[in-house]
Amino acid sequence: MSNVPGDLKYTSSHEWVRAEDDGTVTVGISDHAQDSLGDLVFVETPEIDRAVEAGEACAVVESVKAASDIYAPVAGTIIDANSELQDSPELVNTDPYGEGWIMRIRIDDPDVLEELMGADAYENLLAEEGED
Amino acid sequence: MLQRTPLYDRHQAAGAKLVDFAGWEMPVNYGSQIKEHEQVRSAAGLFDVSHMGVVDVSGAGALPYLRRVLANDAARLSTPGQAFYTCMLNEQGGILDDLIVYYLSEGRYRIVVNAACREADLDWLQQHADGFDVRVRERKEMAMIAVQGPQAERCLGQAVDARLESRLGALKPFRAVETGDWLIARTGYTGEDGFEVMLPDRTAADLWDHLVAAGAVPCGLGSRDSLRLEAGLCLYGQDMDTTTTPLESALGWTVAWDPEDREFIGRQALAQQRADGVQRRLVGMVLEGRGVLRHGQALQSESGAVGEVTSGGYSPVLGQSIALARIPVGDDGPWTVDMRGRALPVRVVKPPFVRNGKAFID
Numbered sequence: 001m002s003n004v005p006g007d008l009k010y011t012s013s014h015e016w017v018r019a020e021d022d023g024t025v026t027v028g029i030s031d032h033a034q035d036s037l038g039d040l041v042f043v044e045t046p047e048i049d050r051a052v053e054a055g056e057a058c059a060v061v062e063s064v065k066a067a068s069d070i071y072a073p074v075a076g077t078i079i080d081a082n083s084e085l086q087d088s089p090e091l092v093n094t095d096p097y098g099e100g101w102i103m104r105i106r107i108d109d110p111d112v113l114e115e116l117m118g119a120d121a122y123e124n125l126l127a128e129e130g131e132d
Numbered sequence: 133m134l135q136r137t138p139l140y141d142r143h144q145a146a147g148a149k150l151v152d153f154a155g156w157e158m159p160v161n162y163g164s165q166i167k168e169h170e171q172v173r174s175a176a177g178l179f180d181v182s183h184m185g186v187v188d189v190s191g192a193g194a195l196p197y198l199r200r201v202l203a204n205d206a207a208r209l210s211t212p213g214q215a216f217y218t219c220m221l222n223e224q225g226g227i228l229d230d231l232i233v234y235y236l237s238e239g240r241y242r243i244v245v246n247a248a249c250r251e252a253d254l255d256w257l258q259q260h261a262d263g264f265d266v267r268v269r270e271r272k273e274m275a276m277i278a279v280q281g282p283q284a285e286r287c288l289g290q291a292v293d294a295r296l297e298s299r300l301g302a303l304k305p306f307r308a309v310e311t312g313d314w315l316i317a318r319t320g321y322t323g324e325d326g327f328e329v330m331l332p333d334r335t336a337a338d339l340w341d342h343l344v345a346a347g348a349v350p351c352g353l354g355s356r357d358s359l360r361l362e363a364g365l366c367l368y369g370q371d372m373d374t375t376t377t378p379l380e381s382a383l384g385w386t387v388a389w390d391p392e393d394r395e396f397i398g399r400q401a402l403a404q405q406r407a408d409g410v411q412r413r414l415v416g417m418v419l420e421g422r423g424v425l426r427h428g429q430a431l432q433s434e435s436g437a438v439g440e441v442t443s444g445g446y447s448p449v450l451g452q453s454i455a456l457a458r459i460p461v462g463d464d465g466p467w468t469v470d471m472r473g474r475a476l477p478v479r480v481v482k483p484p485f486v487r488n489g490k491a492f493i494d
Contacts (some may be wrong), residue, residue: 038164038165041453042446060472062424062446064354064358065354066426
């Protein structure tokens with residue numbers, strides 16, 4: 001059973017979103033996502049100051065198994081990306097909700113966060129997708 | 133229902149991630165593919181390869197039969213225990229499978245075939261047995277365990293009895309020793325020293341446990357794939373299949389042209405292709421930048437010629453992506469790969485990429 005922290009929001013494409021106090025969000029991929037991908041070998045993070053739409057592909061993770069797009073969970077502007085992942089992509093595997101964060105977004109409309117899944121809904125999604 | 137090997141319980145207990153591989157429920161990793169890869173390069177890893185097909189070919193006609201159905205010449209196997217790698221071809225020279233043949237004793241051979249090909253291979257082998265005094269028998273009750281890496285000899289030595297241990301050191305690459313219903317071969321698919329042990333299902337878990345106790349670490353099919361790719365070894369179904377010949381797959385060295393009067397299946401087509409000039413070849417490639425080459429990606433030369441990545445992946449030893457690729461003969465590039473819509477430069481190299489745990493390319 002993968003780890004689904006209760007204080008985060010989630011997307012159906014397996015990103016997690018943490019609302020920070022300053023009106024920004026931090027984004028990464030869930031424990032379930034990193035486990036499905038296997039060892040990560042490259043992470044391509046988005047450019048700072050890029051404007052993104054909700055659902056827009058803006059980062060790529062390459063694992064031993066496959067390449068996967070990471071989608072912006074909310075519309076906004078990229079204000080930071082995790083440069084540690086350049087040399088240490090495995091942080092996404094070892095600490096997906098902490099040091100393995102991928103990007104930070106200044107959110108256009110904070111209300112949209114309420115539209116994302118909570119932990120319970122995400123756990124239900126994982127159960128539906130057949131995780132034991 | 134997927135088939136399970138006699139080691140299935142061991143894989144579950146060790147926390148393996150199990151996947152469907154050619155109809156078998158097999159471990160792809162036990163946590164980290166890269167750690168397992170590094171374990172084999174630096175110490176010893178343990179693989180359950182019981183899904184592979186073990187087929188015994190016996191009878192007074194076994195040798196002439198194998199000389200007919202295999203592109204390499206079984207007459208070259210003169211000493212019991214000797215083995216070689218070969219392709220089995222159709223009449224068009226297309227590769228039906230690649231396999232290892234072990235010469236056990238006069239009139240007794242064992243071949244080991246790919247899991248995905250075993251049924252088609254057996255049909256083919258039976259079909260072509262007509263007219264030969266030969267018996268083709270699949271040994272479904274056999275398991276197969278590979279222990280690979282610089283510490284493989286020590287681990288296997290500790291896992292078997294003293295009488296056997298003393299014989300391992302003397303075993304040369306591509307040699308095997310038959311002892312009771314076990315066959316211990318110094319072969320593998322990782323580019324490292326190591327052994328493959330064929331043994332009855334009922335004894336497989338016991339050997340597995342002894343190997344783990346000796347320090348060999350269970351490794352999944354994921355690392356097996358990245359290890360063979362670094363070693364420059366072809367994977368059937370990706371790098372070659374019935375639409376490609378050995379000459380187009382960097383496997384010309386496995387075709388025994390001499391003696392000229394040996395009419396193996398596919399010989400005429402291969403000879404014709406050789407006379408006409410081979411148009412395509414299989415090469416190694418390295419991606420200079422970040423990203424991972426993958427099976428099926430399109431390649432383009434400055435000249436406009438096209439090619440295709442047949443096997444791609446990440447090389448833990450090189451820290452970059454490597455591939456096997458099929459390109460036209462005589463086009464020196466430079467080549468680029470289409471990676472998700474971007475053209476990235478790749479460099480053509482001669483495999484293996486890694487030897488003895490270290491980078492082997494410039």
